Amino acid sequence: MRILVISDTHRKNDNYFKVLQLVGKLDMVIHLGDIEGSEYTIEQAVDCPVEMVSGNNDFFSDISSEKTLQIGKYCVMITHGHRYYIGMGNEMLKKEAVARGVDIVMYGHTHRPVIDIGKEVIAINPGSLSYPRQDNRKPSYILMEIDEKGDAHFELRYLE
Numbered sequence: 001m002r003i004l005v006i007s008d009t010h011r012k013n014d015n016y017f018k019v020l021q022l023v024g025k026l027d028m029v030i031h032l033g034d035i036e037g038s039e040y041t042i043e044q045a046v047d048c049p050v051e052m053v054s055g056n057n058d059f060f061s062d063i064s065s066e067k068t069l070q071i072g073k074y075c076v077m078i079t080h081g082h083r084y085y086i087g088m089g090n091e092m093l094k095k096e097a098v099a100r101g102v103d104i105v106m107y108g109h110t111h112r113p114v115i116d117i118g119k120e121v122i123a124i125n126p127g128s129l130s131y132p133r134q135d136n137r138k139p140s141y142i143l144m145e146i147d148e149k150g151d152a153h154f155e156l157r158y159l160e
């Protein structure tokens with residue numbers, strides 16, 4: 001199973017379309033918020049299920065701010081993260097995920113990619129496809145793959 005995890009596109013979808021061409025066939029797309037009215041565009045660009053949550057800039061969206069999904073053997077919480085003070089670190093969010101019995105928590109908001117594989121929970125942030133803030137300032141995303149044993153693997157990728 002191949003899952004594209006993105007966030008913080010802020011209605012600038014050109015890089016999303018580029019990523020779709022690069023990664024090929026997908027089984028799911030997860031968008032972690034700050035879609036800013038491009039929900040239909042994000043969904044219609046792929047031939048697979050799309051899960052989305054609203055972010056702090058999705059003012060008029062009726063999309064949920066958090067969701068819990070079952071992906072293979074993993075319980076996955078998706079959120080934008082801004083309600084967990086994620087700008088100061090992901091500890092509060094990871095504690096909440098553990099308290100909810102979640103295996104993987106995915107978040108955005110910071111525009112900085114993270115793959116944090118802990119003993120109790122895995123926390124990932126794909127960064128931003130539109131306004132990256134990490135040192136290299138390259139648009140980023142995460143490709144999550146579930147292998148034949150059912151184990152999850154995460155690859156952080158950058159657009160050149």
